[in-house]
Amino acid sequence: MTRIGVLALQGAFQEHIETLKKIGVEAVEVRLPEDLDGLDGLVIPGGESTTIGKLMVEYNFLDSIKKRAQNGFAILGTCAGMILLANGIPGFDQPTIGILDIDVKRNAFGRQVDSFEVDIPIPELGEKYFRAVFIRAPVIGRTGPDVKVLAHLSDGTPVAARQGKILVCAFHPELTDDLRFHDYFLNIACSRS
């Protein structure tokens, strides 16, 4: 059985664990770097990126995740998770793993009263639109040449992307009943390339 870890330092990790269980995956909490051993992939959930980032530094996660990613470890980052994987966060001085060649803009839509949900097309997941929940969400700015943008808002803003086995989105698939985004990640995690 495929075994996926969910970084459980802070944020909506339980929601990811429940979603992964629904698609038939063994999902486990990752609270210390040694919990990364024996995993087929890792989810970095939504939460507060400054909080999760500080705890990652405190418990030496940055290098251990980076090394695994360089060896073809699959990682899904949602919202704060996307921020923590990005190379750059213009305007913010905060630690990141920095293995995804994008810049992200934090709190791109404003404060909580401007949080929203909307149906967006994600061609890789099929024709049916995906209900995307944006909560104090970031967006993707600059993208490097190896990055494929998977979804845009209607105004063209990129909100999901993939580079090799790293998959990110600015929204929260774990807050909906639509399992396709996690299924897509599972396929990445199980692929040998």
Add this chain to the structure above:
Amino acid sequence: MEKGTWTVKKGLAQMLKGGVIMDVVTPEHAKIAEEAGACAVMALERVPADIRAAGGVARMADPTIILAIMNAVSIPVMAKCRIGHFVEAQALEVLGVDYIDESEVLTPADESHHIWKHDFRVPFVCGCRDLGEALRRLGEGAAMIRTKGEAGTGNIVEAVRHMRTVMDSIRRIQGMTEDELMAEAKTLGAPFELVMEIHKTGKLPVVNFAAGGVATPADAALMMQLGADGVFVGSGIFKSSNPAVMAKAVVQATTHFRNPEVIAEVSKGLGEAMKGLDVRSLPKEALLATRGW
């Protein structure tokens, strides 16, 4: 594009889980909290221990303070309004705070009714002492719950009582047969549909933090082990002798709440925790938790 939906309102609370929300009264405090790893701050004019000491009527904070704190940090900022004072809530919504705490720590404006929170785009968190109170607040539209404890005392005893009471009720309802649920809803004074939902799912439909009396890393981990999704620390940080160190230790204890080695390590050399009050020594009218209906 839909804003202010139920998913979005309760979703922000889901993103705060496993974290610590700290009371702050200045932008400098807010930065210390953010630097320590707080997942949000509560912008106030006074921390509860000082509200208790000052006496008089405690109201919504001056918007100047709230805005200064919002400008100082990138994490979510919450603010308190008085129970039933929907105009203070309207003002806080316009200021753009990320969550409103309809709080017993301030002097209630209405002794019969709470705010009808469904009318707002900004989400609300409300306090409870038991499951009935939690479910009444949910019925009114609260998107997050916190157990009340006894704010400003630095004494965890009431927080423990309230969390145990809520969790015990949930377990009991889950074990009931359907024909017992209506009588239970009546006893609790709770909306029947929500009692039914708890019977089916075995959990609250929203996030539930612990509040009111957390003063040490061990207190925070205790509340997490009792079932809290996260903790509010009010006076406990900035009434301690070394707020930055205490704040960081509480954050780490909340993340690693099941790991006694971490709790022991981060508890070393913190200096003085806030002095604290014996809740039994307080006169009835000084208790904050009994505010709310």
